[in-house]
Amino acid sequence: MKSQRLINHFETYLSFEAHEKELIESRIVGQNVKRKTHILQAGEVCQYYTFVLSGCLRLYITDQAGKEHNILFAAENEWISDITSFHSMLPSQSNIQALEPSEILQIAQQDLYFLYLNVLKLDRVFKVIAEEKYVELQNRVFATISATGHQRYLTFLKQYPHLANRLPNTQIASYLGITPEFLSMIRKEITRGKGKI
Amino acid sequence: MKSQRLINHFETYLSFEAHEKELIESRIVGQNVKRKTHILQAGEVCQYYTFVLSGCLRLYITDQAGKEHNILFAAENEWISDITSFHSMLPSQSNIQALEPSEILQIAQQDLYFLYLNVLKLDRVFKVIAEEKYVELQNRVFATISATGHQRYLTFLKQYPHLANRLPNTQIASYLGITPEFLSMIRKEITRGKGKI
DNA sequence: TCTTTTTCTTAAAGTAGTTTAAGAGTAATC
DNA sequence: GATTACTCTTAAACTACTTTAAGAAAAAGA
Numbered sequence: 194m195k196s197q198r199l200i201n202h203f204e205t206y207l208s209f210e211a212h213e214k215e216l217i218e219s220r221i222v223g224q225n226v227k228r229k230t231h232i233l234q235a236g237e238v239c240q241y242y243t244f245v246l247s248g249c250l251r252l253y254i255t256d257q258a259g260k261e262h263n264i265l266f267a268a269e270n271e272w273i274s275d276i277t278s279f280h281s282m283l284p285s286q287s288n289i290q291a292l293e294p295s296e297i298l299q300i301a302q303q304d305l306y307f308l309y310l311n312v313l314k315l316d317r318v319f320k321v322i323a324e325e326k327y328v329e330l331q332n333r334v335f336a337t338i339s340a341t342g343h344q345r346y347l348t349f350l351k352q353y354p355h356l357a358n359r360l361p362n363t364q365i366a367s368y369l370g371i372t373p374e375f376l377s378m379i380r381k382e383i384t385r386g387k388g389k390i
Numbered sequence: 391m392k393s394q395r396l397i398n399h400f401e402t403y404l405s406f407e408a409h410e411k412e413l414i415e416s417r418i419v420g421q422n423v424k425r426k427t428h429i430l431q432a433g434e435v436c437q438y439y440t441f442v443l444s445g446c447l448r449l450y451i452t453d454q455a456g457k458e459h460n461i462l463f464a465a466e467n468e469w470i471s472d473i474t475s476f477h478s479m480l481p482s483q484s485n486i487q488a489l490e491p492s493e494i495l496q497i498a499q500q501d502l503y504f505l506y507l508n509v510l511k512l513d514r515v516f517k518v519i520a521e522e523k524y525v526e527l528q529n530r531v532f533a534t535i536s537a538t539g540h541q542r543y544l545t546f547l548k549q550y551p552h553l554a555n556r557l558p559n560t561q562i563a564s565y566l567g568i569t570p571e572f573l574s575m576i577r578k579e580i581t582r583g584k585g586k587i
Numbered sequence: 588t589c590t591t592t593t594t595c596t597t598a599a600a601g602t603a604g605t606t607t608a609a610g611a612g613t614a615a616t617c
Numbered sequence: 618g619a620t621t622a623c624t625c626t627t628a629a630a631c632t633a634c635t636t637t638a639a640g641a642a643a644a645a646g647a
Contacts, residue, residue: 264528316510316513316517320514323521324520330524334530361625371605374628377625381626538632539633559594560594570595572633575596
């Protein structure tokens with residue numbers, strides 16, 4: 194089954210007994226989502242931890258002016274969820290939307306809590322995952338407060354080449370914190386500069 | 391002893407048996423650091439998870455141009471460490487420095503790993519701590535890509551009033567990703583605007 | 588208390604990034 | 618395969634923020 198992919202992912206951190214895997218598998222549900230579908234909208238409670246098998250989703254927040262800002266992309270073998278809402282069961286501030294037709298696996302809040310109680314190793318796995326994601330965000334904060342849009346775009350291209358070729362520039366600009374128009378100028382500068390150096 | 395403060399902190403997440411507390415306590419070491427002292431410098435390995443009892447420290451990264459950028463402040467009852475270096479045992483990219491004379495508690499890498507093995511609940515505690523810190527950073531990323539320096543400063547004042555009154559504006563500016571000169575202009579605008587509204 | 592160091596402010600000139608608008612190019616959907 | 622919807626580019630005018638420099642104020646250290 195598809196859920197084997199998620200078990201494999203867990204086993205990159207720690208190995209599990211057969212009965213533990215069965216228990217985990219029993220709590221995983223799969224879903225296919227079309228492009229542009231929202232699996233979470235601001236105001237709703239985030240019920241699921243979502244793992245991406247194929248495709249790509251984004252987590253974004255709409256500001257007071259109505260503009261959308263991409264906080265996170267999740268492609269193959271990555272997690273996406275509004276952690277605050279998921280744990281507090283309070284309405285989410287953020288939205289999760291498929292940017293491509295995507296296959297996802299989900300674990301519902303009560304099921305994950307059940308698993309935490311019955312498969313203790315999962316605490317360790319999710320601790321490591323949370324720390325990995327924390328480090329990723331810390332690098333992004335550093336880039337955002339220290340580098341220009343131009344430099345951040347170059348960093349993005351190096352760090353996420355698989356995304357750079359898949360996502361529309363409007364989505365990348367929103368992630369970088371610049372306008373699509375300015376990204377277009379940056380791209381022009383880069384291609385104009387090619388051949389030099 | 392001072393380490394009781396850290397045990398209390400852990401018990402805000404989960405309660406522990408007496409023997410577990412003893413085990414944890416035996417692996418905690420205390421230290422007083424003077425203002426400006428570095429407890430971690432870029433190039434060294436981050437050996438400790440550091441918990442602040444009093445005072446305030448900052449984690450910062452120096453960019454290629456030699457400018458320092460504040461990634462994180464940690465005051466009373468907060469954690470500070472370079473997680474990447476701590477877990478990988480590779481040289482750190484970042485620096486940790488006391489901004490005030492501070493009392494800290496530390497757990498060395500090998501001791502924390504020992505504790506993870508012998509007090510399983512700690513995995514859960516540090517999972518929750520990592521998730522909390524992740525959410526904090528996510529909010530900061532949102533602020534940085536969506537709001538102006540002016541708006542970010544106002545948010546900082548509301549969110550960290552205890553820090554705003556303690557830290558020099560140069561440090562706050564570095565955290566917000568603006569120059570101290572521009573922060574000074576923002577502050578002038580704010581005081582000039584007071585009385586209105 | 589005195590001295591040194593750091594921090595804060597002001598302002599002018601420059602750069603990075605936004606806004607608006609409009610046309611061309613691509614990709615999605617029926 | 619046609620049509621509709623989105624995406625990309627360009628440019629001019631504007632705003633947010635930086636740089637440089639220099640003097641005043643405040644805090645740290647001895």
